[in-house]
Amino acid sequence: MLRAFWAELKRDLLLSFRRRGDLLNPLLFFVMVVTLFPLGVSPAADFLAKLAPGVLWVSALLAALLSLDSLFKSDYEDGTLEQSLLSSESNYMMAMARALAHWLTTGLPLALLAPLLALMLFLPSEAVPVLVLTLLLGTPTLSFVGAIASALTVGLNKGGVLISLLVIPLYIPVLIFGASAVQNATLGLPVSAHLAILGAMLIMSVVLAPFAIAASLRMSVSS
Amino acid sequence: MANKSILPLWFYKLASPKYCYQYTTKLLPWFAGAAIALLCVGIAWALLFAPQDYQQGNSFRIIYMHVPSAILAQSIYLTMAICGAIGIIWKMKIADMVAYACAPIGASMAFLALITGAIWGKPTWGSWWVWDARLTSMLILLFLYFGIMALYSAMDNKTLAAKATAILSLVGLVNIPVIKYSVDWWNTLHQSATFSLTKKPAMPIEMWLPLLVMVIGFYCWFATALMLRLRNEILIREKRAQWVKKLVTQV
Numbered sequence: 001m002l003r004a005f006w007a008e009l010k011r012d013l014l015l016s017f018r019r020r021g022d023l024l025n026p027l028l029f030f031v032m033v034v035t036l037f038p039l040g041v042s043p044a045a046d047f048l049a050k051l052a053p054g055v056l057w058v059s060a061l062l063a064a065l066l067s068l069d070s071l072f073k074s075d076y077e078d079g080t081l082e083q084s085l086l087s088s089e090s091n092y093m094m095a096m097a098r099a100l101a102h103w104l105t106t107g108l109p110l111a112l113l114a115p116l117l118a119l120m121l122f123l124p125s126e127a128v129p130v131l132v133l134t135l136l137l138g139t140p141t142l143s144f145v146g147a148i149a150s151a152l153t154v155g156l157n158k159g160g161v162l163i164s165l166l167v168i169p170l171y172i173p174v175l176i177f178g179a180s181a182v183q184n185a186t187l188g189l190p191v192s193a194h195l196a197i198l199g200a201m202l203i204m205s206v207v208l209a210p211f212a213i214a215a216s217l218r219m220s221v222s223s
Numbered sequence: 224m225a226n227k228s229i230l231p232l233w234f235y236k237l238a239s240p241k242y243c244y245q246y247t248t249k250l251l252p253w254f255a256g257a258a259i260a261l262l263c264v265g266i267a268w269a270l271l272f273a274p275q276d277y278q279q280g281n282s283f284r285i286i287y288m289h290v291p292s293a294i295l296a297q298s299i300y301l302t303m304a305i306c307g308a309i310g311i312i313w314k315m316k317i318a319d320m321v322a323y324a325c326a327p328i329g330a331s332m333a334f335l336a337l338i339t340g341a342i343w344g345k346p347t348w349g350s351w352w353v354w355d356a357r358l359t360s361m362l363i364l365l366f367l368y369f370g371i372m373a374l375y376s377a378m379d380n381k382t383l384a385a386k387a388t389a390i391l392s393l394v395g396l397v398n399i400p401v402i403k404y405s406v407d408w409w410n411t412l413h414q415s416a417t418f419s420l421t422k423k424p425a426m427p428i429e430m431w432l433p434l435l436v437m438v439i440g441f442y443c444w445f446a447t448a449l450m451l452r453l454r455n456e457i458l459i460r461e462k463r464a465q466w467v468k469k470l471v472t473q474v
Contacts, residue, residue, distance in 0.1 A: 148394055152387050156377050165373050166391060169366040170398050173405035180409060201401065212394050215311075219386045 004089035005097045012101030022070070026106045027113055030063040034117045045122045052121035053131070053182035057175055059117075060110045060135060064142045065167060067106045069160045071098065071150040072217065081154075082221045085214075095213035096206070099147040100140075107139025123186065130185035137198040138178040144209040145170050151216035155223045174201060238315045240457045241466050247450045254446045261440030268433040276430075282346040285339050287434055291441035293336040296364060299329030299445065303371075304396040307389025317453075319385035320460065322392065323375065324452035328445060330368035336361055356410035360403050367395045381460065 016023055037055045038048060075081040084094055114135055115128050123131065149166040156162065181194035236242050269287035276283035303325035310318035340358055341351045352358070371388050378384035461467045 145394075148390070152374065152391060153377070155383075158377060162373055162377055165366075166370040169363045169370060169402070170394065172363060173398070173401045176405045176409040197405075208397065212390055216387065216390050219383055219390065223380055223383050 001090050001093050005093040008084070008094050008097035009101055012098060013104060016101070016105045022067075023105055023109070026063040026067045027109055029066060030059050030110055030113065031117065033059040033062060034121065038121070049122040049124060049186070052118060052123040053127070053179045053186065055121060056114055056117060056123070056131060057134075057138075057179040057182070060107075060114065060139065061142060061171055061175055063110055064106050064139055065146060065164055065171075067102070068146040068150040068163050068167070071102055071147060072154040072220075076154045076220065081217065085218060085221055091214035091218070092210045095147070095151075095210040095217065099144045099209065099213065102147060103140045103143035107135070107143055111135035111139060123182075126188070127182055127185035130191055131182045133195065134178040134181045134198060137195060137202055138174045141174050141198070141202045141205045142171060144205040144213075148209055148212045148216055151213045151220060153220075154217070155220040174198065177201070238313070238317055240317060240461045241464070243317050244454060244457050247454055251447065251450050251454075254443050254450065258440055258443035258447050261436055261443055265433055265436035265440050269437060273430050273433050274427070279347055282343065285343045287437045289336060289339040289343060290434060291438045292332045292339065293361060294438060295441050295445055296329055296333035296336055296361065298442075299325050299332060300364065300367070300392070300399070301396070303329060304389075304392040307385075307392045310385055311389050311393075316460070317457075319382070319389070320453055320456045321449065322389060323385060324449055324456055326368055326372050326375065326388070328448050328452070330365060330372065332445075333361055333365040333368060337365065354410070356407045359410070360406045363402055363406070364399070367392075367399075371395070 034055060037051065041051065042048070072081060075084075085091055111132055114131055118128050118131055146163070146167050149163045149170075152166065153162050177194045177197050181191045181198070184191050184194065237246065265287065270284055273284070273287075275281055303322045306318045306322040306325065309315055310322060337358070340361070344353060345351050371391055374391055375384050375388050378387060458467055458471070
């Protein structure tokens with residue numbers, strides 16, 4: 001079971017490494033959306049500092065969301081998905097490896113890029129570690145929950161917008177706790193409760209989401 | 224004992240579209256009659272005879288639409304998710320159809336709750352919309368309904384669409400408590416404690432009784448609407464069945 005998990009993970013990471021351009025796209029999107037806020041709202045430093053936790057979190061969330069469309073697409077089209085579902089290996093582990101690979105290629109780079117953008121938005125420096133930490137805890141939840149919607153819509157031609165409709169309501173708790181932890185950090189308030197809840201949501205989604213992902217994939221493949 | 228089934232017989236009988244259609248033919252007039260009677264009595268009682276609120280005057284009377292629709296919006300989601308689970312587990316066509324029939328009714332109830340909330344909020348709080356925890360979670364519930372309806376309409380194959388929406392509504396069901404409590408927390412973190420929905424004056428019995436009548440009336444109305452939609456859906460999906468052909472040609 002674990003062997004299949006590692007094999008799947010390695011394959012997914014190798015595939016995305018071979019298409020490096022795609023790896024960069026969510027990051028560029030993240031940077032560009034964040035750039036829009038000073039242009040659209042106000043470039044004043046104190047105002048941006050207040051806005052920064054929410055803007056950074058919403059932009060990261062959207063960037064993670066946009067890459068979901070292609071998560072299962074190419075494997076669905078060339079039949080790889082069907083074969084791996086037919087194999088005797090656990091579909092649960094396969095789904096988990098997929099979602100983890102998605103996080104490693106989108107969520108993790110986003111979290112690592114965030115300090116740079118935090119600097120540009122004048123986020124107080126004591127809040128930057130908290131920002132990175134919440135993104136590290138929160139974005140995997142986004143990947144796991146988002147993979148469900150991606151699996152549900154993989155057989156459809158118009159998956160893109162539909163995924164956002166399905167997933168955004170489910171992302172709200174992560175956004176609330178992620179952004180408010182950073183907000184608290186800027187005010188010097190404790191953040192451990194927020195981090196604990198983000199961690200709890202992460203554990204719950206890692207354990208439960210693969211069931212839904214595997215069931216959705218089987219549904220999509222049977223069409 | 225080996226052959227004895229765990230579930231009662233009527234559960235299996237209801238799985239047959241034909242039986243379900245005939246059964247709802249018998250039930251429908253009762254629920255429709257009860258809904259009309261209860262809603263008429265409830266509205267007359269609520270609007271004419273229930274006492275005024277000592278602070279809000281007559282504007283509080285919209286509670287008699289607002290609260291039942293909000294309750295219904297939530298319980299319809301639960302109904303839909305449970306039917307989705309039944310559809311996945313026992314592969315019952317009827318459960319799929321019930322879940323399908325539920326979604327638009329639930330969405331309209333959530334919408335009604337939001338609209339009446341806005342109309343009520345204007346005289347009471349002085350603004351149409353407040354980012355209050357309860358309003359926000361109702362809005363998110365409406366989004367969940369929209370997502371399910373969008374997914375349903377995007378898929379051509381009805382069986383697969385039913386399965387997909389069932390998975391999604393179960394995922395939503397797991398998420399609803401998480402969403403509810405996180406929105407509560409978010410609100411208490413941010414709210415400046417100027418007003419709150421939860422600090423209503425305790426309701427006297429003569430205000431509460433018409434509300435109860437309205438809630439039961441709304442439930443009966445939901446059952447009626449659900450059965451009507453379900454019966455249409457049965458006829459459409461079973462259009463090749465012999466009994467449907469016979470039924471339609473009779474009319």
